[in-house]
Each structure stands twice: as C-alpha cells, then as structure tokens.
Amino acid sequence: MPDTAASRPVPTALGGLLALAAAMGIGRFVYTPILPYMAEGVPLDPAAAGLIASANFFGYLVGALAASVGTLPGGRRRWLLGALLLSAATTAGMGAAGGMSAFLLLRFLGGVASAFVLVFSSAIVLDRVAAAGRPGLSALHFSGVGGGIALTAVLVAALAAAGVDWRGQWYASGAATLACLLAATLLVPATPDTAAGSGADGHRSKAPLSAPLLRLIVAYGLYGFGYVITATFISVIVRTSSDLRPVEPYVWLAVGLSAAPSILAWNRVAARIGAAQAFAFACVLEALGVGLSVIEAGIANILLAAVLLGGTFVGIAALGLVEARRQATGDPRRVLAVMTASFGLGQMVGPWLAGLGAELTGSFVLPSLAAAVALLVASALVLVPARTAP
Template identity: 60%
Template structure:
C-alpha cells in the first residue's frame, strides 16, 4: 500500500516520530496561503528510505527533484561514468597502452612494473586520505576535481618519456582515482540507499568494467590505425574529459534531505574493539588478493603480444577483462546472497587463481580470452566482498577495519607489479610471478574459510539485531534482494527462517541451519 503523507504544524511531529518542515507553494495557490507543512522522516538511528509519497510535492503532486523514479537511475549512471573515467581509464588504461610504450620508448619490464606500482601507491595514499574526512570544501567539489586531475595526468603521460615523470604522473593519477572512488560512494551510494534503490549500486560499480572495455576498444582501434603511444594517452585523457562533462550533470549537488544522518555511534565516536581471528585472516587474505590480481591485470596485454600464438587475441583480451568485470558485482552479490559472503569470496579467489595461471600457460587465443574473463569477472567483485565481510566482522569502529583492509590491499598492489617486473628481468617471462600470484589467491581463499567457531565475548552484536539498523546496512551494501527476502519471511511469520537466512549470509553468528 502506498504510504500516506501526513501534514502537521511546523516544529511538531506525528505519531511516527517524523519531524516537519515548511513547504511553500506557487504564487496564487490557495494552499500556499494556508501554510502547508510536510513531514520529513529523520530516523536518528539508521538510514531509512523516504517513502514515495513523502517525496512528492504536496501542492502539485509531482515528485520533488530529484525524482524518485529518475534520480536514482541518473545517479547510478553518473557513478558508473565516474568509475569508468577514473578507474577503467585513469587507473587501468596503462595495461593496453603498455605494449606500445615498451616498443616505442623502449621500456623494460622492470621499469614498467615500477610505473604501475607508483600508480597503486598513489591509490593507497588517496584511499586512506579520502576516507579520513575533514577535507575542506564540498564532497562534490573534490569529486569533480579528482576527475579533472585524472584526465590531466592521463594526457600528461603522452608529453614525456622520462621515467621519473612517469612515476610522478601515475602516482598522482592513482591519488585522483582513489578520491573519485571514495567521494562517489558518498555522493551516489548513500543517496541510492536512502531512496530505497540500493540495488542500483551494481550499475554504479559496473562502471569499472565498462571503462576497461571502453579503453580496450579505444586503444585497439587507434593503435591498429598507427597511432603512437603518446597519442593513445592523449585520446584516453580527452575521453575522460568528455565523461566529466556528462558526470557534472548526472551527479548534481546533493540535497540536504538526502544527506546521510549520523548515528549516535558516529556522533560520539566508537571505541576500537579487539580484532577477531576471522578479521585478521581476512586482512591478510585481502592483501594476498591485491598481490594476486594486479600482476595479470597489469601485464596481460604484454603477455599476449610477447607470445606469438596469442598475438591475434591482443585486441580483444583487455576487452574480455572489461566485459566480464562489468556485471561481476551483480553476479557475485547474488552468489553471496545464496551461499554467504565468505564462501563467495573464497570461490572468487579460486576462480581468479585459475585465470591468473591460465594467462601464462595458454597457447591458443581462446584460452587467453578465457583467462581474461576469469580475472575480469572476479577482481572487482572480490574487492567489494572483502570490504563487506570486514564490516560484518568488525566489533569496533568499522572505519578502522576498512582502513586496515585498504592498507593491506594497497600494499599487495604496490608490491605485485614491481615484483613481477624484477622476476621478468631475471627469467625472461611472466610465468614465475604469475604462478606466485595464483598461489597467493589460493592461500587467500583458504584463510577466509578458516572460520572461528566461537564468538568473542565483547562483541556488541546481538543474536537478533534491530531489523531497521540491519536493513539499512544491507541496503547500503547493495543487498536489496536479501532485504526483500527477509521482509517476506517476516511478513509471513517465518522469523526463524529469516534468522537462518541472515546466518547463511554471514550477518548473524551461529550455525546456518
């Protein structure tokens, strides 16, 4: 049933605890002269979506901007464009351009790995700095400025051939891409959750894979027509600028009523809790994953070019990574909802290990494309699954755990390309570093499956948590399907089945059955 909009005098609340604000009508409107007041929901303990009725203009009946029907899709599309620009192009376009740079400069494998590591070091610094808060100015200003910086550093890569300048540009490009990711979460994901459309987060994260696919097509077409490596960087940066123009319109300045509401915990500051064995193992596994995926995603185009049997697949191998990455968040979220986030994380790591190993053993174009699809179809999803699981396992302030996870992941990313480049100089190929990466992914899967059977006594999480708070958390994590399933079970009186479903998905301690 459609929720009813209640009108009360300003400064008062209705029986549901809704606070009110005054709404002015159009000149000449009879209702405007009678001082109509509309209630706005402001739950102080959790983020709850506004009802569709409460988002409508009480005078005209039309939706307030942003529209409940169009604004969430517009925001998700803007977020996807932003991740395509900053991550798919700004962060990962180096991979398809690298073979052209290696031949045109020339560039050794060791230096190529060092340049990649500089970018990932910048990403680590940017992710940690952006998540600390306290930055002056609005989030949207930082968001758009970071996108502009990503475009500028990308274009500037084509203006030099000096290693030191490459390192600086890729470092600052990494900082910019991390800032875009951090502020996109605040501007897009939180608003999607508050409007009850958290399921659109899959479209938002599809931007990473879509950007990779776009960069693959761009480099393949231009490179195939004789463009130099410098011109490939110019074209990539200009593409980012074009996306920035669209993003500026698609992601408007957030309205106050759609802003996040601090919980009592965040207002007073939560104390740090003791980290469980499960969380510590997850942190290590996340670092191993960072090391395991980054070698292949950095050098797969070079591997394809250097292997005569695979040359004809060079134009499509990076495209396969992107096309597989685009829907991966949606697919693995469904698998996580069915089998639990821990099993999904482990399964994705094992699938990626197969892809990493296959990337250096494939002897046909079809096999290298399969390897690319396995890597592309898992690495974005593992990133999200790991952070979701860390948030669930945290007994204290989740920001501390997420910061440690980011540091572990970033360290693995920084070490991976540098390590692979050095081993390539020693052995002449990428087999040894790729096998090391595959082993690290298998170890990561094993670590997260070593579940602790006992619950820490100091854990504040109750056996059956408050549903409103848990519902808000699930929506913020893009688990709209799970929320619908639980609410259906609750409505039908199946509370025990609902608890079992939550346990199965890792949101309650105890056996799954």
C-alpha cells in the first residue's frame, strides 16, 4: 500500500493533536486540578504531592531515553498507539490506587507513556506535514496539549460540582484518554514505517551534536524546571488562599485556553524574529508569570499568571522541538528524544524541590522565584547560538 500520509496532512495533525491532548494534556496535567481534592481526601502534604509529580516526570525522563533507542522493534505508529493505551490505563488506575507506592508506580508509568507519545507523535506529524509542504500544521499538533489542559479544567470542575471525589475524577480522565486514543487510531495513518529506529538516514542519526544544539538542550532542561512548579502547584496555591479559592476552576481553565492557540501565535513570532529569539522572549514572559503567581495574592495577578503560563509553556516546548528537528541530521527521533530527556530531568527535579521548599518555608514563594531565575537563564543560553551561529 503506498504511503498516502503526505496527501492527508490535516487528519494526521488532528490525530497528533488528540494524542497530545490525551497523554500530555490529560495524562500528565490532570494531576494539577485533581491535586487539591487528593490533598484533602487522601490526604497528601506538599512534600508527598511533589514526590508523586516527580515520579511522573522521572517516568517521562526514562521514557524519553527509551524512545531514543535505535533498535526498537515495530513502527512508530504502533509505539504511539500502545503508549496511548498505557496512558489511559495508568490514568484510570490512579482512581483505584490505595497508597503512596501505587501512586508513585502509576504516575511513573504514565510518564513513560507520555514521553513515548510526544516523541513518536511529533516524529510522525512533523515528518508528514513537512512532506506535504504544510509545516504550519505543526501548530495544530502541539495545540493538543493546551486543548487537553482546558478539557481537564472543565471535566474536573464539573465532576467536583456534581460531588464526584478524586477517585471518580481519575476514572473519568482515563475514559477521556481512551476516547482520544480511539479517535487518534482512525486519524493517524498507517504508514510503511519499519523499525521505530529505522529510516533512510538512520546511519547518520548518531552524528555529534553541534554547540548551538547542545545549548538548546540545556536551555530546554532549565525551561522544564522553570515551568513545572507553577504548572503542578498553581491549583494548590489558589486553594490555600481564601481570597483566591473562588476562582480555582477558572485559573486552570485560563492556562488551557491560553495554551491552545499559543502555538500559532509563537510560530508567527518566530517567523518574524527567529525561533531562538522567540524561545528566549517566551521564557522571559513565563518567568514573569511564575513570579506573579506567588509575589502578591490577588485575583487579577493569579489570572494573569495563568495566562502567561499557558500562553508560553506549550509554545516554548514546540519552538524547542521544531528548532531541534531543524538542526538535526538524519533521523530526528534521536534529537527529539534527547530534548525530551533534558526537559524531563528539569521537570522531575522541580516538583520535588518545590514540595520540600514549601514544607520548610510554608509557601511556594522561594521555589517559584528559583524557577523564574531558571527561565531567565534558559533565555540567555538560547540567545548565544542565535547571535553567533552562521
């Protein structure tokens, strides 16, 4: 059967959107709006909550490293759909978990699944839309993260209003992930890919990484650390403030709604000023949002922080991956996986340190300010190759 994927780039990008909505928007980030209900119902202290988040991000790191192995059997689509199924199972499984060990194991496995989905869906979609001469459709693919986050905000708020506890919220989230998997199965075309690590240029995939690409990889890790503390604990920050608690459902919704169209906006910015400069500018804006989330309590500030977080963090992720793919030689999956691993390392450390810091200081102020500094350093690092690269 001939490969017709290039002739139907829109369904392919829509399939990628649903894959990221399932494994990233739901599988990874639904923990944020459910966390306040878990903290009260389990119960969980900040250190335990941060450890559970870090287990997910550790799984993400392991998954990214595993996805970089060049000898994985089977095609990329098979690995993508299998990882989506694992994401649905581990998400629903959180509702049945009976203790800390189960929470840690399930979130770890969910992290592995989300990394595989990101790496393989991005490799499939970016290749196909490029082959079709429609690279702008990458924005549609990456908007799935924001769309999934918005869905989690509405879903969890509606379930909570109906009196559904945290266990039911996890079950419903797993069901939503499964629905996305079924739709993605129909939309992502079957292709004649052979081994997941193969390709016409596979022999070139282990070429040395350039200095600009290495700086981008380090900056991507700092970005992972910088965004994740607010992305994990913003609902808890709001829940613990009597002034902010009434807007708790709207804060996470603001993150998702601002994230969904942000890819298109940042693509346009990158087209005007360059991807590296756009990456750096977005990191500065995100640092401002991270700082605003803790510096001064107030509804306007927390909503602005949510919009700045949502409006930048998916855009930064997409800009980084697209730029890394541009600089890569041979099979792009290796570089995408290394980027994902760097990102995973940064975001694995963030929640754990933030939870410990909150336990010691009684707030998330110091961890959040450290995250803002990391984002500013990432911005500066990316500008170096932007100014010196030929």
